[in-house]
Amino acid sequence: MSATATTREHSVEKRPERASRLGEPEPGAPLGVSGLAGLWGLHLLCLVVPATTIAFLSTGPHPWYVALAFVGVLAGSVVLDNHAGPARAQPAINLPSWPFDGVLYLLVGVQLVVVALFTRSVAETGLWSFNALVGLLLVGTNSGYSAIVVAHELIHRKQKHLQGLGRLLLATVLYEHFSTEHVRGHHARVGTTEDPATARFGETYNEFFRRTVPAQFWSAWRLEKKRLGDADMKWNDRRMLVNRVVHGLLVQAALVTAVVALAGWQAGAAFVLQAFLAIRLLEAVNYFEHYGLSRASKRVRPVDSWDTESWFTLYTLVGLSRHADHHAFASRPYQKLRHWEVSPKLPRGYFGMVQLVLVNNEKARRLLGEELERRELGPFAESEEPRRLGAPRAEPAQAA
Numbered sequence: 094m095s096a097t098a099t100t101r102e103h104s105v106e107k108r109p110e111r112a113s114r115l116g117e118p119e120p121g122a123p124l125g126v127s128g129l130a131g132l133w134g135l136h137l138l139c140l141v142v143p144a145t146t147i148a149f150l151s152t153g154p155h156p157w158y159v160a161l162a163f164v165g166v167l168a169g170s171v172v173l174d175n176h177a178g179p180a181r182a183q184p185a186i187n188l189p190s191w192p193f194d195g196v197l198y199l200l201v202g203v204q205l206v207v208v209a210l211f212t213r214s215v216a217e218t219g220l221w222s223f224n225a226l227v228g229l230l231l232v233g234t235n236s237g238y239s240a241i242v243v244a245h246e247l248i249h250r251k252q253k254h255l256q257g258l259g260r261l262l263l264a265t266v267l268y269e270h271f272s273t274e275h276v277r278g279h280h281a282r283v284g285t286t287e288d289p290a291t292a293r294f295g296e297t298y299n300e301f302f303r304r305t306v307p308a309q310f311w312s313a314w315r316l317e318k319k320r321l322g323d324a325d326m327k328w329n330d331r332r333m334l335v336n337r338v339v340h341g342l343l344v345q346a347a348l349v350t351a352v353v354a355l356a357g358w359q360a361g362a363a364f365v366l367q368a369f370l371a372i373r374l375l376e377a378v379n380y381f382e383h384y385g386l387s388r389a390s391k392r393v394r395p396v397d398s399w400d401t402e403s404w405f406t407l408y409t410l411v412g413l414s415r416h417a418d419h420h421a422f423a424s425r426p427y428q429k430l431r432h433w434e435v436s437p438k439l440p441r442g443y444f445g446m447v448q449l450v451l452v453n454n455e456k457a458r459r460l461l462g463e464e465l466e467r468r469e470l471g472p473f474a475e476s477e478e479p480r481r482l483g484a485p486r487a488e489p490a491q492a493a
Contacts, residue, residue, distance in 0.1 A: 117431075118183050118431040118432060118433065119183060120183055120184065120185065120186040120431075121182055121183040121184055121185045121186065122185060122186070123185055123186055123187040124185040124187060124188070128185070129185075129188070129189070129192070132185075132188075132428070133192045133193065133196075135408045136193065136196055136408050136411065136428065137196065138405070138408045138409045139196065139200065139239065139408065139409050139410065139411055140199075140200075140203075141166065141170070141409065142166065142167070142170070142231075142234060142235050142238055142239060142409075143200065143203045143204070143207065143235055143239050145163055145166045145231065146207050146231045146232055146234075146235040147203065147206060147207060147210065148163070149163045149227070149228060149231055150207065150210035150211055150214050150228060150231075150232075151210060153214060153218075153224050153228070154214070154217070154218050154222070154224040155224055155227075157223050160223060160224055160227040161227070163227065163231060164227060164230060164231070167230070167231070167234055170405075170409070170444050171444045171445055171448050173405055173444075174403055174405045174406055174409075174441065174442035174443065174444035174445045175441050175442065175444075175445040177403040177404050177405035177406070177442055178403075178404055179402035179403070179404065180402060180403070180404035180407045180408075180414075180432070181402060181432045182432070183431050183432060184428060184429045184430065184431060188428050188429055190426065193426065193427065193428040194426075196411070197243055197246060197247060197255075197258075197411070198258075200239055200240075200243045201243065201247075201258050201261070201262060203239065204235070204236065204239060204240040204243070204262055204265060205265070207232055207235055207236075208232070208236075208265050208364070208367075211228055211229075211232045211363065211364075211367065212352050212355075212356045212360040212361075212363065212364055213356060213360075214228055215228070215356070215359055215360045215363040216356035216357050216359070216360045219359055220359040220360075220362055220363055225363065228363075229363060229366055229367055229370070230370070232367045232370075233366070233367040233368075233369075233370025233371050233374070234370070234371075234374065236265065236266050236367055236368065236370070236371035237266075237370060237371035237372075237373070237374030237375055238374065238409075238410060240262045240263075240265055240266060240371065241262070241263070241266060241268070241271075241371055241374070241375045242410050242411060242413055243259070243262060243411065244258075244259040244260070244262035244263045244271075244272070245259070245275070245413070246259070246411055246412075246426075246427050247259030247262070248260065248263075248271075248272045248275065248276055249276065249419075249423050249424055250424070250426075251424060256272070259272060260272045260341065261344075263341070264341060264344045264345050264348060265348070265368070266367070266368040266371040266372060266375075267345045267348075267349075267365065267368040267372075268368070268371075268372055268375070269338075269340075269341025269342070269344065269345060270309070270310050270313035270314070270338045270341055270342075271309065271313075271375075272337070272341075273313040273316055273317060273337055273338060274290075274309045274310070274312050274313035274316065275290075276423075277316050278290075278309070278312045278313065278316055279309075280393070280420065280423055283383060283388065283393055283397060283398070283420060284383060284386050284387055284388030284393070284397040285387070285388055288383075289304065289305045289308030289309050289312060290305055290309060290379045290383070291383040291386065292305075292379070292380045292381070292383060292384040292385070293385070294384070294385035294462070294465070294471050294472045295385075295458065296384075297454050297458070298376075298377060298380050298450050298451065298454050298457075299454075301376070301379075301380050302373070302376050302380075305376060305379065306372070306376065310338075313338050314338050317336045317337055317338050317339075318336070321333075321335065321336060348364070349361055349364060349365065352364045373451075374447060377446075377447045377450045377451055378413075378443060378446075378447065380450055381399060381439060381446050381450055381457070381461065382398060382399050382416050383397070383398055383399065384399065384458075384461050385461060385462065385465050385470075385471035385472065386398070386399075386437070386465075386470060386471050387471055387472075387474070389474070393420050393421060394421065395417035395418065395420075395421055395433040395435055395436045396417075396435055396436055396437065396468075396470060397417075397420060398416045398417040398419070398420045398436060399416060399417075399436065399437050399438070399439050399461075400414060400415060400416055400417045400432070400433065400436040400437070400438055400439065401414045401438065401439040401441065401442050401443060401446070402414070402432070402438060403441070403442030403443070403445075405442055405444070406442035406443040406444065409444075410443055411427045412427030412428060412430045413427070413443065414442065414443060415430035415431060415432060415433075416436075417433045417436035418430045418431045418432075418433060437464050437465060437468050437470055438464060439461075439464075440460045440461075440464070
């Protein structure tokens with residue numbers, strides 16, 4: 094079957110046995126023991142930022158020039174991601190779960206250690222020391238990439254204990270309601286005007302951030318009230334005792350209180366600040382993952398999410414780069430996410446895109462707009478056919 098025929102027959106179904114007939118990506122060839130070990134080893138790149146953060150916190154305080162050397166790991170990640178080649182290979186058909194799940198468990202433990210070390214470090218050096226400020230940058234980045242990305246993976250799992258670990262990670266960045274809004278709100282409404290996490294075409298990041306953060310919280314609040322049987326439920330209703338958003342708020346308040354009680358107000362302030370940085374990073378990712386896209390069907394399709402082909406993003410962010418397949422098949426584990434040719438492609442990897450969105454938002458919007466126009470998606474969709482397929486528009490023929 095040709096690539097053109099594949100895209101024309103494309104339709105997202107949740108029955109894997111119909112994949113080839115419907116034009117979904119074929120699974121990769123089975124891997125041997127050495128191949129599986131190599132793939133697992135590549136995914137261990139997700140430990141680079143957490144390991145750097147722990148090394149900084151456990152060996153400090155540092156002179157300013159040594160502290161800056163640790164920041165170089167973050168800068169190097171952006172540079173490497175901007176120049177990383179494409180990763181288009183499909184996952185092998187025989188991938189096991191346990192070694193890849195083990196990475197998630199490890200990262201959960203690492204995040205808890207990082208938060209504990211950071212609050213202790215700030216208690217010793219004070220909030221306004223250069224060492225603490227560098228630590229804040231490292232911890233906020235680690236919380237944004239490692240903690241929230243891992244939490245995003247876990248809250249989509251079917252096992253209750255994994256969902257609970259995901260919620261715990263989100264509590265460490267004071268964003269536990271994301272577990273409710275993302276799974277039950279965003280995934281149902283992505284690409285529509287009802288979804289607060291879908292950035293509108295032309296919307297700047299700061300405009301998006303101011304709109305999406307409160308809107309996501311209130312969406313989660315409404316979803317929980319509806320789940321409990323009354324969308325107009327008052328805050329003092331007894332049923333609020335089993336409201337997940339309320340539980341998250343209580344856990345987060347307890348965490349902040351415990352940090353202040355054990356390590357002082359400056360450590361408590363640092364804990365809140367690292368959470369704010371993490372949320373800024375999360376929402377920068379949300380911003381470009383669906384920027385300008387508008388869903389044309391009830392079923393979420395791969396053309397409703399942006400992908401990046403960067404191998405560095407794929408292996409450092411536990412498969413987050415294959416966001417199109419994630420939205421089409423939300424419960425698929427990260428190591429089994431597939432590459433889709435039809436999804437719009439980001440001009441850089443996630444590290445580079447976050448830097449571009451935060452520092453040069455005008456350029457980010459221009460590049461994203463050019464890709465949408467090339468694929469006739471979002472505001473450039475002139476008909477249902479290209480909007481459904483997301484295939485790149487053919488270049489005009491050159492005059493003889």
